[in-house]
Amino acid sequence: MNVLYFAWVRERIGVPKEQIDTSAATVMDLVEELRAREERYALAFSDMSALRVAVDQDLSDFDASLEGVREIAFFPPMTGG
Amino acid sequence: MKILVQDAAFDAGAELNDFTKAQSNMGAVVSFTGIVRDLDAGLKQMDIEHYPGMTERALEKIASDAMGRWNLGDVLVIHRFGALKPEDVIMMVATASKHRKDAFEAADFLMDFLKSRAPFWKKEQTGAAQDWVNSKQEDEDALTRWE
Structure with a gap:
């Protein structure tokens, strides 16, 4: 699945987008998988209260299922307007 | 309904005039420019x-x-992205309705949701320093008044 990162999450992880093969059942399972992978992920995902997630371009929750999902994005709270 | 997300600068006054002219039998137009x-x-x-x-x-x-x-x-939303300078127009919303209350309230609602539910992130450069703008709890709290 495509995993996208925005704002400081993108800066900490070092790429805006990557293709990840995962069998994670939920968003949080994917986060755990990434955290275990490398330090930069552990750092980016150290405080989940500072993060938001979109699943297939809709705002979602960390316990959301990844079944059939094509795109997931992690970012800080939005600051538009 | 017109929604534009663009890096190009725009003329908020001209957009508002076009929006107003395009309405028929609407008694009120409210706009906000950021x-x-x-x-x-x-x-x-x-x-x-x-x-x-x-x-x-x-x-x-x-x-x-x-x-x-x-x-x-009708509703109009224009929001820029990319590099902006102080005093540049970032975004605008406009609403049209038969009576003013609908246009006022809807414009207020659009701004509240646009601030914390549309995926934009601001980064400020001051001299050598760069910092992401933090979201404000008051912006999140503002959404509860529309529940």
């Missing part, structure tokens, strides 16, 4: 990042919600 401000007198540039695809979807949903909630003739 401008890059430099409260600490050191801002060099504001970079706005967004999530192409989701941004348009989120703005369309917010505008549709407003259309469903108030009696509106």
Whole structure:
């Protein structure tokens, strides 16, 4: 699945987008998988209260299922307007 | 309903005139224009990042919600991304309705949701330093008044 990162999450992880093969059942399972992978992920995902997630371009929750999902994005709270 | 997400600058006055002229039998048009401000007198540039695809979807949903909630003739949303300077126009919304209350309330609603539910992130450059703008709890709290 495509995993996208925005704002400081993108800066900490070092790429805006990557293709990840995962069998994670939920968003949080994917986060755990990434955290275990490398330090930069552990750092980016150290405080989940500072993060938001979109699943297939809709705002979602960390316990959301990844079944059939094509795109997931992690970012800080939005600051538009 | 017109939603534009663009890096190009736009003329908020001309957009408002076009929007107003395009209405028929609407008694009220309300608009809001957001401008890059430099409260600490050191801002060099504001970079706005967004999530192409989701941004348009989120703005369309917010505008549709407003259309469903108030009696509106039309809604306009324009939001820029990319590098902006102090005093540049960042974004605007406009609403048209038969009576002013609908247009006022809908414009207020659009701004509240646009601030914390549309995927934009601001980064401020002041001299050598760069910092992402933190979201404010008051912006999140503002959404509860529309529940």
